[in-house]
Amino acid sequence: DAGVIQSPRHEVTEMGQEVTLRCKPISGHNSLFWYRQTMMRGLELLIYFNNNVPIDDSGMPEDRFSAKMPNASFSTLKIQPSEPRDSAVYFCASSRTGEQYFGPGTRLTVT
Amino acid sequence: GEDVEQSLFLSVREGDSSVINCTYTDSSSTYLYWYKQEPGAGLQLLTYIFSNMDMKQDQRLTVLLNKKDKHLSLRIADTQTGDSAIYFCAENPGSARQLTFGSGTQLTVLP
Numbered sequence: 762d763a764g765v766i767q768s769p770r771h772e773v774t775e776m777g778q779e780v781t782l783r784c785k786p787i788s789g790h791n792s793l794f795w796y797r798q799t800m801m802r803g804l805e806l807l808i809y810f811n812n813n814v815p816i817d818d819s820g821m822p823e824d825r826f827s828a829k830m831p832n833a834s835f836s837t838l839k840i841q842p843s844e845p846r847d848s849a850v851y852f853c854a855s856s857r858t859g860e861q862y863f864g865p866g867t868r869l870t871v872t
Numbered sequence: 873g874e875d876v877e878q879s880l881f882l883s884v885r886e887g888d889s890s891v892i893n894c895t896y897t898d899s900s901s902t903y904l905y906w907y908k909q910e911p912g913a914g915l916q917l918l919t920y921i922f923s924n925m926d927m928k929q930d931q932r933l934t935v936l937l938n939k940k941d942k943h944l945s946l947r948i949a950d951t952q953t954g955d956s957a958i959y960f961c962a963e964n965p966g967s968a969r970q971l972t973f974g975s976g977t978q979l980t981v982l983p
Contacts, residue, residue, distance in 0.1 A: 794970065803973075804973050804976070809969060809970055811969060816969070817970065852915070854914075856969070859903050859964055860903070860905060860917050860920055861917070862917060863907075863914035863916070864914055865913060865914045866913075
């Protein structure tokens with residue numbers, strides 16, 4: 762199994778630009794999670810989906826953030842417009858029975 | 873409420889045992905997890921324990937669970953330099969899909 766796949770691995774963009782992060786969960790997993798990790802705040806859950814439906818988006822910082830899961834094998838996290846304080850590592854994780862498996866993350870730098 | 877606490881740093885000598893501690897607050901947690909994060913990588917699931925167990929051993933790893941005190945520990949025997957990483961404990965409260973993570977413990981293995 763290829764594990765959770767995320768792209769891009771690194772993204773550098775200017776303030777105000779739109780950023781789209783992508784995730785392919787492990788085949789057969791029906792839950793998908795988006796996290797953000799920073800030195801200051803640690804690991805934060807942004808949103809999670811169950812069977813492609815958003816269940817809890819209370820961690821999404823503000824309206825500039827949106828997430829979609831159009832099918833069981835693909836999800837996106839979009840930031841529009843991006844700001845320097847969005848700089849972080851964004852992880853996607855998937856699960857089937859409880860334990861979560863993480864992707865390698867996307868390191869986002871907004872200048 | 874849900875809160876998982878860990879000490880931030882631990883240093884050990886190569887060959888010694890490491891013990892990483894974690895306390896949690898939600899007594900309804902059914903599973904408790906340990907994850908390892910190496911620099912520049914995602915979180916890797918190390919092991920987990922079901923709440924009706926007191927101990928689980930997996931090669932060099934031993935997990936101890938004290939439900940009365942809501943205390944979880946991870947012991948790494950014969951610690952190696954490759955064990956240097958951040959270790960996160962996480963709980964799975966009730967029937968929720970999401971995990972609540974601790975802040976992580978940075979383990980440094982000294983030669």
